[in-house]
Amino acid sequence: MTTAATPAREDGTRFPLSHLQRRLWLLHTLDPTGALQSTARCFQVTGRLDTGALQQALDHLVRRHEPLRTVFPLSATGEPVQLVLPGAALPLARLNCREPGQPLLRGKEFAERPFSGGDGPLARAGILRTGPDQHLLVLAVHLLVADGWSWNVLLRDLAACYAAALTGTAPQLPDLPLQYADWAHWQHGRLTGERRRELRHWWHRELDGAAPGLDLPATDTTAGRSGRTVTRSLDAGTETALRALARREGVSLFAVLAAAFGAMTGRRIGREELLIGTPVAHRDLPETEHLLGFLVGTLPLRVDLTGDPPFTELAHRLAAAARRSFAHKDLPWEELPWWQPPVDGQTLPTLAHHPAGSTGSLTLQGCRVSELDLPSDASRFDLTLRISEHPRQSRVRVEHDTRVVTPVEADDLVTGYLALLDSVALHPATVLSELLPQRPPTPRSPTETP
Template identity: 30%
Template sequence: VVEYAGRIDHQVKIRGFRIELGEIEARLQAHPTVREVIVLALDGQLAAYLVPTEPDQDQQTLRETLKTELRANLPEYMVPTHFIVLDKMPLTANGKLDRKALPAPDASQLQATYIAPQGELEQQLAAIWADVLKIEQVGRADNFFELGGHSLLATQVISRIRQQLDVELSLRDLFEARDLAAFAHAAGEGQGNDVPRFIKADRTRPLGLSYAQQRQWFLWQLDPESTAYTIPAALRLSGSLDIAALEQSFSALIARHETLRTTFRQDGESAVQVVHPARALTLTVETVHAGQALEACLQQEMQRPFDLEQGPLLRVRLLNLATDEHVLILTQHHIVSDGWSMPIMVDELVRLYEAFSQGRELMLTPLAMQYADYALWQKTLMEAGEQDRQLEYWKQQLGAHQPILELPADHPRPVVQSHAGARLAVELEPALIDDLKQVARQQGVTLFMLLLASFQSLLHRHSGQSDIRVGVPIANRTRVETEGLIGFFVNTQVLRAEFDLHTTFNELLQQVKHTALQAQAHQELPFEQLVEALQPQRSLSHSPLFQVMFNHQSQASTDIRELPGLQVEALVSDRYPAQFDLTLNTAEHDGGLSAGLTYATALFDSGTIERMAGHWLALLRALCANAAQRIAEVPMLDAAERQQIVRDWNATAAEFPSEHCLHSLIEGQVLATPDAPALIFAG
């Protein structure tokens, strides 16, 4: 099935993939063997019509050369099935391309891009891939990552296989499978799933905290006034707002998710969750003026601490700017939410509002479990031996010594870590993004792995340290039942990279790939337990085990869900608390890539971070040009920096009297400072 999603000659949708035909044409046109080319979608397949630069070229060799070129630069679904070689393009009397005169593809040229799955297991796996990737069909010769997969979606594939087929597979099985058929072979040899099943926690007994919640509770008790773990969001709503429908929507959302009506209290030696009965939410509309008054309200809300014992841990404020203009402020504490939870909340809120504003009831798919059930399951899993197994891996991976990353800073590290921060947006040009994706495909890694390796290289070059540890948040929703819940699931892993003077980027990429896959296979060990087991030297001046973080979003959405009768605009805050010394945030969206550096202003000045961002971009460009070079030799300075560091700062030449010989100058110095050391040898 081909769905035309735009102009017929520019954009089509095949097998669920939106394809820009012009992008394929541009790649082919850039090849020296091609003089003219046009790509069309015919009967659900892509066909490339081309005129070669040399008429006597062997057509089969030409086809294979062009296919190889496209596969190195584009996903498999963008490689045409047919390559039709023409002497010249057929034209109409007006000099335009005569599409009707183009020959039909020759069946003998067909390279089948779709081969139906064979057998029950392949069909089941194909259905799982299609569901996760949101495409219509998957063939047995298809590769998961060439179809648009990434690490986060790979985790969802593994969790669905575990649930539906009761088979335990690793992410490495999926990464190493060249196609669906090979993955099915691995699945056929997979072991049975012996992980404990989810059970409903007894609501008449105290409800324990998850391990991640325990750390948040501990941090809150240390500093109840801190807003470092506040998750804010603000939306401008322009148009006719149905406040009653909005209240109904929030009430339904809070009733659906227990975390949104949970508080915490100390019960003897441990803390417990207290789930309160669902109640209708009443919104108080506050009238404010746009401008400074609005900004003051936003800052006030974001800097207002939460009381985890009293709640609520979801705050909703509605500001009225004019008759048809409002601002909705949502603020949550991290102990009941995370980055994955926010899109769930927005999506369900929009669907509920759409229904209630039109006088309809909406029956959302019932949740199979609640967060308190997950906390019980997590404790059961860890105590059944999984904690020991995963902890043993991390002890071997990180070793006994836990170094502190010492980046050159502008200010001494405070005795107590300050969370005051700022953010620098880093712009990556489209050509660089394309090059990065091409390198990732050639190296058999994800974009996440490549960017992590580049960041670790930057830290290595700036610090001079050979052992680089970076904190990486991981969704940690390894079970299908957790995917639709609002709650604090995210875990933090410490990913280590080791360098020497000879390490090339190619070698580092494979090291990072291995480390990342192994880490994902051991992602359920809570960070708090890892810290407790490794017992690093603790200090209030920095975080334990790592001091910098890399946060990558593989499927970030820049779209704002529309509400009936309303235009919705996200308001961006200029408040960026720094939980670590430095954090690199990257996000893939709409085929592009955005990046930003959040840094502790107690350590770094803005100019230092700007230079570091420039070094990172220079590093990326150099590595795309030659990934085989040694990281220690990659140039990072621009011309101005090189002039300043190499020449200006080293301009230490001084004039000496030309009428005196060297021995006379030495004699003069002896007379001036007779007791000073004249020569030091061997230290």
């Protein structure tokens, strides 16, 4: 990183929020649950778990990573600021299952307790004994302090600290050349007035004439989201063929997956020029590799379906649009042309692609650890399609607010998307009008979380 980002302050200094955090803070203030802007992971741990060593590991994480002891009080002018506390606790809460046979529901309840940005803490850990040498470990963090990539850092460091605590040694972890507040300071300095004007001008031209892929909801849906998820499997043969297609065409697998999503979305709203969104990490610099914090933003991508192109051409168009947008990702979301406070205008259907290993996994020495999905009945955004790669079988998961996208529409979307990927795998050079299903597809058997 440039010398402008060298750490030069002590705990207790108040710092502005990063541009990425400011939008997240707004969403947090509009969320009556206090938990929508957070993420949680649940792990089944089998073996002789040393909870004392686990607590020592959590204590070391808090000392190592400033975001785990950062709160966001309001300044005298009413603006939120970051305040790094000199010390903070992350106690391992002992959970009890109120209803026998329902440990995941207890884990969900624990994970979804409201977070207070001003007072903290913005992370919690809980342990639930489910049998002899068997526990559920639940970790929850607010996005203000840890994004999706941060889970890689958090779980890897937790494993190292736990192993060290078992032997009474110091954990062997890479040095942290800077902390999140240093990065936020650098980000503010990088976005000069001239650069901001250049970015605004570019985004106005890029987004001109393209419709958001979702209609604005009739009412304010930030007051409390009614969420639903549908999860299905991606055929292994189809996935192999799509990877081969991406290699032949010289584009990323993401471009192929996003092109199919853009085609389905355009068909749904009846538009040839539209916008979809995708999460993008602001971790271009090597110093951010081991950094905990919120460094991800939603980036608009223009989808051009004009001329009924072959799918391979659409994939190239999408790849080019992604390259353009990535090069101009530094403009804050609230300065993009369509943003309308206070509802936030999050009307972009979003595609999130999670390559294998991108969100981390947990190992605890002497134990067998497997991850479990916590049930969920809330949706952070209007519509998100997640593709999570797994060694055995990848998953396609649609998360949606039922007041914006109905269950029937969501089911039709995921079924049609999978059908389109199957067709693309077999006939990638076929034009879109022949690839897209002309009638509502027959649903496969979904696994739903109401």
